[in-house]
Amino acid sequence: xxxxxxxxxxxxxxxxxxxxxxxxxxxxxxxxxxxxxxxxxxxxxxxxxxxxxxxxxxxxxxxxxxxxxxxxxxxxxxxxxxxxxxxxxxxxxxxxxxxxxxxxxxxxxxxxxxxxxxxxxxxxxxxxxxxxxxxxxxxxxxxxxxxxxxxxxxxxxxxxxxxxxxxxxxxxxxxxxxxxxxxxxxxxxxxxxxxxxxxxxxxxxxxxxxxxxxxxxxxxxxxxxxxxxxxxxxxxxxxxxxxxxxxxxxxxxxxxxxxxxxxxxxxxxxxxxxxxxxxxxxxxxxxxxxxxxxxxxxxxxxxxxxxxxxxxxxxxxxxxxxxxxxxxxxxxxxxxxxxxxxxxxxxxxxxxxxxxxxxxxxxxxxxxxxxxxxxxxxxxxxxxxxxxxxxxxxxxxxxxxxxxxxxxxx
RNA sequence: GCGGGUGUAGCUCAGUUGGUUAGAGCGCAAGAUUGUGGCUCUUGAGGCCGCCGGUUCAAAUCCGGUCACUCGCCCCA
Numbered sequence: 001x002x003x004x005x006x007x008x009x010x011x012x013x014x015x016x017x018x019x020x021x022x023x024x025x026x027x028x029x030x031x032x033x034x035x036x037x038x039x040x041x042x043x044x045x046x047x048x049x050x051x052x053x054x055x056x057x058x059x060x061x062x063x064x065x066x067x068x069x070x071x072x073x074x075x076x077x078x079x080x081x082x083x084x085x086x087x088x089x090x091x092x093x094x095x096x097x098x099x100x101x102x103x104x105x106x107x108x109x110x111x112x113x114x115x116x117x118x119x120x121x122x123x124x125x126x127x128x129x130x131x132x133x134x135x136x137x138x139x140x141x142x143x144x145x146x147x148x149x150x151x152x153x154x155x156x157x158x159x160x161x162x163x164x165x166x167x168x169x170x171x172x173x174x175x176x177x178x179x180x181x182x183x184x185x186x187x188x189x190x191x192x193x194x195x196x197x198x199x200x201x202x203x204x205x206x207x208x209x210x211x212x213x214x215x216x217x218x219x220x221x222x223x224x225x226x227x228x229x230x231x232x233x234x235x236x237x238x239x240x241x242x243x244x245x246x247x248x249x250x251x252x253x254x255x256x257x258x259x260x261x262x263x264x265x266x267x268x269x270x271x272x273x274x275x276x277x278x279x280x281x282x283x284x285x286x287x288x289x290x291x292x293x294x295x296x297x298x299x300x301x302x303x304x305x306x307x308x309x310x311x312x313x314x315x316x317x318x319x320x321x322x323x324x325x326x327x328x329x330x331x332x333x334x335x336x337x338x339x340x341x342x343x344x345x346x347x348x349x350x351x352x353x354x355x356x357x358x359x360x361x362x363x364x365x366x367x368x369x370x371x372x373x374x375x376x377x378x379x380x381x382x383x384x385x386x387x388x389x390x391x392x393x394x395x396x397x398x399x400x401x402x403x404x405x406x407x408x409x410x
Numbered sequence: 411g412c413g414g415g416u417g418u419a420g421c422u423c424a425g426u427u428g429g430u431u432a433g434a435g436c437g438c439a440a441g442a443u444u445g446u447g448g449c450u451c452u453u454g455a456g457g458c459c460g461c462c463g464g465u466u467c468a469a470a471u472c473c474g475g476u477c478a479c480u481c482g483c484c485c486c487a
Contacts, residue, residue: 007460007478062485066411084487116485117411118478128487194484210483259485280487307487331445361440363447375446389446396446 011116011124019312023127025320026311027109030129030152037148039105039131044088046111050078055293056087058261060201067114069124081113084260085130086303090290093134094299102135109308121278121310130284130305137300139235142266142286143242145302149270149282150248152306157316160281162249164268165256166236167204168228170289173264176227177203187217207255223254232265239266258283262290266302274314281314282306324410325350326388327366331359331377340376343403367391372410 008014015023050070057064069081082088085108098104109129118124131148133141146162153160167173181203188196192211199206207218225233243250250268258267267285275281284304291299326344328351330337337353344351352369356362359375366373373389380386384401388409399409 005461005477010478067485112487114486117483118480119482120480122486126487130487205485277482277484278486283487305487310487329446357444359445360443360447365447367447373446377445379445387446391447394447 009124011118013123013125022312022315022317022320023308026156026308026315027127027129029155030306030308031107031109033152033155034107034131034148037105037144039107042089042092042106042108043110044082044085044092044108046081046113047079048082048088048091050080052087052091052294053080053083056090056260056262056290057084061259061261063114063259067116069113069115083114084112085110085128085305086132086260086262086287086290087294089130089132090134090294090299090301093132094291094295103141104134105131106134107131119276119278121275121307121313123309127308128305129308130303132301132303134301134303135299136302137288139238139266140242142239142302143246145284145304146239146243146250146268147246147248149284149304149306153270153282156311156314157319158272158281158311158314160270160272161251162268162270163253163256164239164243164250164266165224165253166228166232166239166265167224167257167263167267167285168232169264172228172232173204173224176222176224179222179227180204180206183221184217190217204257205259207257218255225254235265258285262287262293264288268304272310272314275310278310280307281310322371323350325352325370325372326406326410327352327354327370327373329354329356329359329362329366329373329375331357331375333376333378333381336376336381340374340401340403344406347403347407349407363389363391374406 050068053064053068059065063083068083071079073079089106089108093099093104093106107130110127111125112128113125115124116122131145133145146164150160150162168176181199184191184199184203184206188199190213191199191206192209192214195206195209195211195214198209206214207221209215209218228236240250240252256267256269263285265286265288268283269280270282271279272281273279282304284302286300286302288298288300290301291297326349328337328340330353334353334355337355341351341353350370354362354365354373356365362375363373371391373391374386376386380401386399386401386406388397388399388406390396397409399405
């Protein structure tokens with residue numbers, strides 16, 4: 001009989017206990033921080049109508065254009081696995097009574113799907129944790145979101161570079177596009193072939209091309225800042241002032257143009273040097289026009305998303321505080337061992353029973369999963385005394401046969 | 411989607427111009443060692459050589475395809 005393939009599908013992964021622990025630790029850490037900023041959880045479906053992302057993320061964006069897990073379901077509807085969270089959260093928000101009380105601070109977490117070529121730190125199913133501050137046009141809230149994100153990276157022990165920019169309003173951007181295209185057309189033949197195509201589809205993206213030829217040309221390109229109104233520039237200043245006030249180091253990068261259509265004004269990206277070309281770890285910005293694209297009514301908002309998998313690869317694992325654990329190794333005394341375990345668990349201590357006739361082997365087994373070992377045999381039951389052994393440093397302690405005393409001794 | 415690299419034991423890797431039964435270290439199991447592990451020694455288990463096909467008397471080795479990983483591009487978290 002042929003056996004089935006055990007490998008997961010391309011870009012999909014199994015998280016074995018050690019990896020799963022780090023993953024959950026990161027989510028727990030982020031959750032605590034964003035809740036301390038007043039954010040509440042929202043859970044939305046993994047499956048959405050394809051139209052949602054076409055309208056919000058943009059039909060000509062790469063995410064929608066070539067990376068969607070899209071298919072026709074049994075009823076003939078065009079559906080897809082969500083490629084990102086913001087559009088779903090906005091949809092759920094607009095569809096709910098939450099939209100009656102502004103502003104709203106929401107966070108979400110879960111798998112996203114993009115059909116692209118996998119690499120380290122880039123998978124077809126990946127977990128994102130995101131925060132959305134919906135219904136605010138206060139630049140301090142943009143700053144607040146960025147400070148919150150930096151707090152997360154600090155907490156996890158991840159060093160970063162923060163790039164920020166403003167891409168203004170839709171009108172300002174359209175104006176800048178014209179200026180930029182007319183400039184680039186003068187250097188058309190010197191551009192990379194890719195950028196020549198982008199001149200038609202998405203000229204702003206030429207600005208952050210990695211091709212040296214393109215970079216040489218765009219170095220002298222007109223800046224978007226020259227196409228912005230004083231109001232927009234003032235807004236941008238306020239965001240920067242907020243970051244300076246809280247001593248968040250950042251660099252202005254007028255080439256930071258995000259790939260999703262719904263962004264406006266503030267954009268930012270926390271980058272790392274440790275993951276090769278997968279350098280973005282937290283990215284986001286303001287999206288005042290998203291709601292307009294969906295329901296025709298504007299609703300200023302700002303948010304970001306973080307790649308949990310990328311944080312897993314970067315985070316300082318020594319920060320994960322180990323849980324106290326005790327192994328009960330019994331010598332033909334199973335009832336006593338299981339009872340003592342239950343008593344220890346009443347105090348919230350991780351404990352498990354080890355059964356092995358050979359004492360030495362039993363202690364070796366205990367060492368693999370626990371910090372301490374207690375041996376229970378006839379003597380211990382007769383004397384009502386236990387020896388607790390610290391498996392890390394071999395120290396031993398005597399204690400009464402009682403869960404409370406054991407915990408106090410440790 | 412485009413270009414390069416890799417795939418041999420649980421892990422890290424050897425494996426000669428194609429040539430008997432594919433190896434090592436670490437790890438795992440048993441024993442030396444029947445009430446307190448980690449050292450040492452002995453022994454042992456564990457392999458569809460990623461998968462499918464081709465060439466050949468003979469393939470881990472050569473060829474084609476495929477799957478997965480990986481690096482760069484694209485893009486992004």
